[in-house]
Amino acid sequence: MNPPATRRNFLKGSLAAAIPFGMSWLGVGAAAQVMAEPGVDKLTASQDGRKISVRLGSALVAGYRAEPAQKYPYVFPFAGPLSGASLTTETSEPYPHHHSIFFACDRVNGGNYWQGPVELGQIVSKGPKLGQVTDRTAEILDQCEWRKPGQAAVMTDTRKITLYVVDGRRRWIDAEIRWTAVTDVTIEKTNHSLFAVRAAPDLVPKAGGKLENSFGKIGEKATFGQPAGWCTYYNRRAGIPDDGIEGIALFNHPMNPWKECPWFTRDYGFISPSPFNFMGKPWQLAAGKSIDLRYRVVAYAGMPTAAGLEWIYKAWIRE
Numbered sequence: 001m002n003p004p005a006t007r008r009n010f011l012k013g014s015l016a017a018a019i020p021f022g023m024s025w026l027g028v029g030a031a032a033q034v035m036a037e038p039g040v041d042k043l044t045a046s047q048d049g050r051k052i053s054v055r056l057g058s059a060l061v062a063g064y065r066a067e068p069a070q071k072y073p074y075v076f077p078f079a080g081p082l083s084g085a086s087l088t089t090e091t092s093e094p095y096p097h098h099h100s101i102f103f104a105c106d107r108v109n110g111g112n113y114w115q116g117p118v119e120l121g122q123i124v125s126k127g128p129k130l131g132q133v134t135d136r137t138a139e140i141l142d143q144c145e146w147r148k149p150g151q152a153a154v155m156t157d158t159r160k161i162t163l164y165v166v167d168g169r170r171r172w173i174d175a176e177i178r179w180t181a182v183t184d185v186t187i188e189k190t191n192h193s194l195f196a197v198r199a200a201p202d203l204v205p206k207a208g209g210k211l212e213n214s215f216g217k218i219g220e221k222a223t224f225g226q227p228a229g230w231c232t233y234y235n236r237r238a239g240i241p242d243d244g245i246e247g248i249a250l251f252n253h254p255m256n257p258w259k260e261c262p263w264f265t266r267d268y269g270f271i272s273p274s275p276f277n278f279m280g281k282p283w284q285l286a287a288g289k290s291i292d293l294r295y296r297v298v299a300y301a302g303m304p305t306a307a308g309l310e311w312i313y314k315a316w317i318r319e
Contacts (some may be wrong), residue, residue: 042135043165052128054138054163059084062163062173064140066125071118073125073142075161075297076100080246081169082301083237087248089200089269098198098270101297103177105276106192109154109185113146114192121148123157131160138163156180169301172312177293181285188282191264195295196272197250199233204269209235211267212304214313220267225278227260228252229313231271232304246301251313253294 041057052064059079066073077086078101088100097115104123106114111121124145131139139162146155158178165171175195187193203209205219212218213228223231234247250271252261258275265271273295276283285291296316300307 043133043138043163045130045133045138047128047130050125050128052130052140056165061165061171062138064128064142064161066128066142068124069118070122071097071115072099072102072104072113072123073128073144074099074102075173078173078248078297078299080237080240080248080299080301081171082240083246085200085237087200087203087246087299089198092198092201092269094268095270098196101173101175101197103157103159103175103195104192105187105190105194107188107190107276108146109183109187111146111148111154112192114190119149121146131162136165153182155182155185170298170307170312172296172298175293175295175297177295178290179293180290181287183287185285185287186282187276187284189276189279191274191277193274193276194272195250195252195293196270196274197248197297199248199269199271201269202237203233203235203246203248205267206269207235209233211265211271213263213265214310220265223263223265225262225264227262228273229254229317230298230309231263231265232298232309233269233271234300234304240301245303246299247304247307249298249300249304249309251296251298251316253296254317256293257291 043056045054050066053060054062061079063077064075076090078088080087090100104114106112113121113123126143128140128142131141142159144157145153147153160176162174201207205211211233213223213231215228217223230249230251232247232249234245236244237246252273261273261275262278264274264277
């Protein structure tokens with residue numbers, strides 16, 4: 001499944017002179033070729049039932065978990081490029097129902113596909129599969145039904161999650177999702193939506209880290225409810241050489257249906273471009289209709305400017 005994109009190719013040379021750290025590769029679409037240099041660790045991927053693991057050499061880089069008892073499938077871990085420690089948390093207080101990198105929503109035809117017992121609503125994987133795996137990329141494919149136990153699905157989603165290891169200081173995950181209404185769907189106003197990241201506790205402002213958006217606004221008060229291309233958490237982490245900084249950023253594609261989507265941000269470590277929290281009336285999708293969604297999650301070393309977050313974002317939205 002490949003949701004439509006505005007453009008799949010762009011001129012790398014137009015940005016090369018301004019990209020920090022001599023970043024020479026920005027081709028990030030599905031057709032981009034990313035090859036490991038001789039002697040450099042290569043990506044491998046394995047599947048154990050409904051759990052997929054992606055490794056760089058022997059180190060676990062990312063995983064996908066889709067067990068039948070889960071509230072929803074999610075990505076965990078997503079390891080930092082220098083520390084090897086996850087930049088996300090599988091579960092932490094407050095709100096332990098936030099699981100790392102996930103796609104979910106409350107108040108969908110009265111069901112809760114975000115939190116609470118599965119009886120209120122569950123996003124059920126039909127069984128994830130590995131797609132193409134190269135030395136530097138790995139695809140995870142899944143189809144999910146949004147339903148209550150014993151009832152027919154109200155929505156489905158088809159998702160492709162692609163991990164890219166770009167260089168020693170940057171790696172990212174692209175999520176392409178086609179979300180389809182099986183029956184007429186109404187989503188009421190809710191702050192529990194939609195594609196989200198729950199950052200590791202040592203990255204967030206409560207631990208001395210920073211929350212920043214693409215306009216340079218800092219902290220929950222300045223970023224909450226504000227449109228932005230991306231938001232990020234970053235902080236110094238133990239055991240990392242050089243500047244000791246790692247961060248995680250979530251990008252929202254401007255071609256997603258909600259123009260200038262406001263963000264739901266929290267200093268404790270939650271970020272999401274959350275359209276349904278800020279709308280004036282219920283959102284509806286007719287039976288048989290679909291929307292296509294694109295997000296990127298970037299793991300990086302160093303400060304956001306030095307890591308080239310804005311350049312990566314601009315290149316991504318021009319594909």
